[in-house]
Amino acid sequence: MSRPTIAGVARAAGVSVASVSRVLNGLPATEEMIERVQRAVDELGYVPDARARSLKVGRTFQLTLAVADVGNPVYVTMMRAVEEVVSAAGYRLVVTTTGPDVVDEVALVRGMARGYADGLLISPIRVDEDLVKSIRECEVPVVVAGNVPAKAGVDTVRANSPKGMLLAVDHLVAKGRRRIAFLNGPADTVPGAARSKGFTEAMKAHGLDPIAVAEASDFTFAAGRAAAPAVLGGESRPDAVIAANDLLAVGLMHELAAAGLEVPGDVAVVGMDDSELAEQSFPPLTSVNLGSAERGRRAAELLLARIEDNQRTPRRIVVQPSLSIRRSTP
Amino acid sequence: MSRPTIAGVARAAGVSVASVSRVLNGLPATEEMIERVQRAVDELGYVPDARARSLKVGRTFQLTLAVADVGNPVYVTMMRAVEEVVSAAGYRLVVTTTGPDVVDEVALVRGMARGYADGLLISPIRVDEDLVKSIRECEVPVVVAGNVPAKAGVDTVRANSPKGMLLAVDHLVAKGRRRIAFLNGPADTVPGAARSKGFTEAMKAHGLDPIAVAEASDFTFAAGRAAAPAVLGGESRPDAVIAANDLLAVGLMHELAAAGLEVPGDVAVVGMDDSELAEQSFPPLTSVNLGSAERGRRAAELLLARIEDNQRTPRRIVVQPSLSIRRSTP
DNA sequence: ATCGTTCTTGTAATCGTTTACAAGCCCGAC
DNA sequence: GTCGGGCTTGTAAACGATTACAAGAACGAT
Numbered sequence: 259m260s261r262p263t264i265a266g267v268a269r270a271a272g273v274s275v276a277s278v279s280r281v282l283n284g285l286p287a288t289e290e291m292i293e294r295v296q297r298a299v300d301e302l303g304y305v306p307d308a309r310a311r312s313l314k315v316g317r318t319f320q321l322t323l324a325v326a327d328v329g330n331p332v333y334v335t336m337m338r339a340v341e342e343v344v345s346a347a348g349y350r351l352v353v354t355t356t357g358p359d360v361v362d363e364v365a366l367v368r369g370m371a372r373g374y375a376d377g378l379l380i381s382p383i384r385v386d387e388d389l390v391k392s393i394r395e396c397e398v399p400v401v402v403a404g405n406v407p408a409k410a411g412v413d414t415v416r417a418n419s420p421k422g423m424l425l426a427v428d429h430l431v432a433k434g435r436r437r438i439a440f441l442n443g444p445a446d447t448v449p450g451a452a453r454s455k456g457f458t459e460a461m462k463a464h465g466l467d468p469i470a471v472a473e474a475s476d477f478t479f480a481a482g483r484a485a486a487p488a489v490l491g492g493e494s495r496p497d498a499v500i501a502a503n504d505l506l507a508v509g510l511m512h513e514l515a516a517a518g519l520e521v522p523g524d525v526a527v528v529g530m531d532d533s534e535l536a537e538q539s540f541p542p543l544t545s546v547n548l549g550s551a552e553r554g555r556r557a558a559e560l561l562l563a564r565i566e567d568n569q570r571t572p573r574r575i576v577v578q579p580s581l582s583i584r585r586s587t588p
Numbered sequence: 589m590s591r592p593t594i595a596g597v598a599r600a601a602g603v604s605v606a607s608v609s610r611v612l613n614g615l616p617a618t619e620e621m622i623e624r625v626q627r628a629v630d631e632l633g634y635v636p637d638a639r640a641r642s643l644k645v646g647r648t649f650q651l652t653l654a655v656a657d658v659g660n661p662v663y664v665t666m667m668r669a670v671e672e673v674v675s676a677a678g679y680r681l682v683v684t685t686t687g688p689d690v691v692d693e694v695a696l697v698r699g700m701a702r703g704y705a706d707g708l709l710i711s712p713i714r715v716d717e718d719l720v721k722s723i724r725e726c727e728v729p730v731v732v733a734g735n736v737p738a739k740a741g742v743d744t745v746r747a748n749s750p751k752g753m754l755l756a757v758d759h760l761v762a763k764g765r766r767r768i769a770f771l772n773g774p775a776d777t778v779p780g781a782a783r784s785k786g787f788t789e790a791m792k793a794h795g796l797d798p799i800a801v802a803e804a805s806d807f808t809f810a811a812g813r814a815a816a817p818a819v820l821g822g823e824s825r826p827d828a829v830i831a832a833n834d835l836l837a838v839g840l841m842h843e844l845a846a847a848g849l850e851v852p853g854d855v856a857v858v859g860m861d862d863s864e865l866a867e868q869s870f871p872p873l874t875s876v877n878l879g880s881a882e883r884g885r886r887a888a889e890l891l892l893a894r895i896e897d898n899q900r901t902p903r904r905i906v907v908q909p910s911l912s913i914r915r916s917t918p
Numbered sequence: 919a920t921c922g923t924t925c926t927t928g929t930a931a932t933c934g935t936t937t938a939c940a941a942g943c944c945c946g947a948c
Numbered sequence: 949g950t951c952g953g954g955c956t957t958g959t960a961a962a963c964g965a966t967t968a969c970a971a972g973a974a975c976g977a978t
Binding site for chain 1: 933934935936937
């Protein structure tokens with residue numbers, strides 16, 4: 259009653275295992291051979307064992323996408339794009355969650371050496387020496403969606419947060435807002451650091467000083483709510499807030515409503531990531547599109563290319579942002 | 589420069605492969621043996637190959653969770669719960685997306701026979717004969733989060749939608765609403781059919797006739813928006829709408845706002861699933877909690893139990909709903 | 919010293935595939 | 949009739965682990 263193996267099929271068809279394997283892999287064979295094998299396969303309901311196959315051929319035809327938090331809608335955008343590319347190339351995509359800790363990311367990368375997948379696409383939220391080292395030493399190709407040092411010598415696709423921040427500030431300034439505040443996520447994360455730097459630069463470019471800068475404990479809705487007072491509670495209220503991602507922005511907007519402030523009338527709000535949530539929130543959220551879909555697509559392509567040829571020199575792609583203007587800004 | 593194998597480690601340590609394997613698996617060995625193997629392992633950076641291991645021991649220590657749409661926030665709730673249970677049991681969780689078509693689900697279940705994972709947790713959106721058949725015949729344990737016929741003889745954990753609908757209608761009626769409409773998802777899906785039936789029963793229990801019933805083309809935000817006119821455009825406007833899930837409810841609320849209608853003043857809105865989106869939407873959405881987290885947890889437990897003992901008689905668990913009241917209802 | 923027991927270690931078979939190589943067959947050309 | 953070439957098919961050796969079994973070492977009891 260146990261699973262039929264290729265040997266069973268061979269016996270049933272009265273041929274050798276090699277012939278069965280050849281027929282199944284579409285290698286040349288006579289009509290009669292194909293016929294007999296096919297019949298035996300159907301009859302027994304044989305399905306080849308992927309473990310044995312991949313042990314022999316050294317490939318699993320699986321790719322892993324690792325993200326920090328499945329609850330963050332930016333990852334669904336990315337995931338959709340990645341899925342499309344890799345499935346077109348004949349790979350299955352499996353998604354795993356790392357959580358916010360860098361040690362888990364390192365463990366994941368190290369674990370890839372076990373041969374679960376042919377490649378890893380990781381979007382790390384925190385990066386340290388260990389992670390870079392483990393990526394460089396990893397037995398399977400890795401591409402990073404995010405920012406790691408150039409010396410790491412690894413394919414990366416990253417966003418241009420400073421440029422994105424500039425778009426956001428430009429837009430707010432054009433609409434007459436000057437008292438601009440910034441709601442960041444944890445500054446010890448890669449996106450947190452980049453966005454903080456970008457915000458400071460963009461404000462300087464306009465000769466403005468921030469009204470307030472707050473740091474949420476996480477890139478989540480709840481953290482956005484919790485950090486709202488820090489961004490609003492200063493002596494002079496901001497007339498615009500830029501949040502480091504959409505979840506934070508939406509959390510903030512809830513607190514604005516609770517405080518009786520209108521968006522965008524009293525306070526304009528700009529998010530980042532332009533995820534599905536930006537469209538779904540109310541009012542719909544003006545958001546900096548950091549090209550998540552394109553980043554996913556390009557990253558997937560880099561991964562496939564590196565699987566083809568592991569010797570190619572690492573590429574570092576930067577995708578340009580745009581601004582999706584919706585009703586949370588005037 | 590290629591990956592070290594157990595044979596390489598054995599050679600480096602000057603012992604046999606069996607001894608290396610034993611040390612690595614914590615079987616009894618002398619201090620000196622452990623020491624030598626450990627040193628060789630560290631030196632070579634050896635990591636056992638999961639494919640080879642699982643080929644031999646017949647287990648991969650991976651579990652697959654298959655969902656229809658990663659963009660649906662109800663799945664993130666479920667995913668979190670499942671992840672917690674299975675990782676505590678020493679399994680890795682991988683997530684794959686099936687899309688809305690039942691043929692893809694069937695292909696997935698069939699594909700499990702290839703041995704990618706030790707078990708499958710699937711939340712099918714459409715169910716047909718083929719799917720039931722493929723689940724029953726599947727080589728690896730499968731548990732279904734959702735509703736399949738009892739005769740399928742498979743472990744299931746499902747929600748009690750009729751009861752949930754009753755909670756929603758009870759609540760609306762208690763708040764004085766009588767002109768209640770229903771915004772369903774596709775009626776040819778399992779949740780669509782169940783929620784439709786539940787709604788009809790609940791209304792009947794209160795002696796009410798629905799003001800309008802509309803069917804969105806999908807359980808998505810966009811479909812909710814598109815179907816809004818059908819639910820609002822009748823001769824008499826509803827004073828309350830129940831949506832078959834949170835995404836539909838939020839889509840509807842956007843159209844209500846566009847039409848200048850207040851929530852809950854003019855129209856109360858109730859969603860279903862009580863996902864993170866219900867909390868994040870504005871106004872926060874009253875939503876029927878169908879116990880996604882608990883369903884995920886229980887389903888994961890059933891799966892683990894069945895992996896332990898494949899002979900146990902299938903269980904069918906129903907988890908009870910509750911109502912999370914927020915500001916979209918009076 | 920011999921025997922039996924227990925403990926450690928090594929040899930080799932096995933899991934289910936793929937594939938290099940060899941063998942067999944058929945066929946036409948000389 | 950023999951030979952060589954091209955196909956088709958089969959045999960057996962991998963892939964990298966685990967593990968049953970056997971052999972050897974150590975040791976205490978007689």
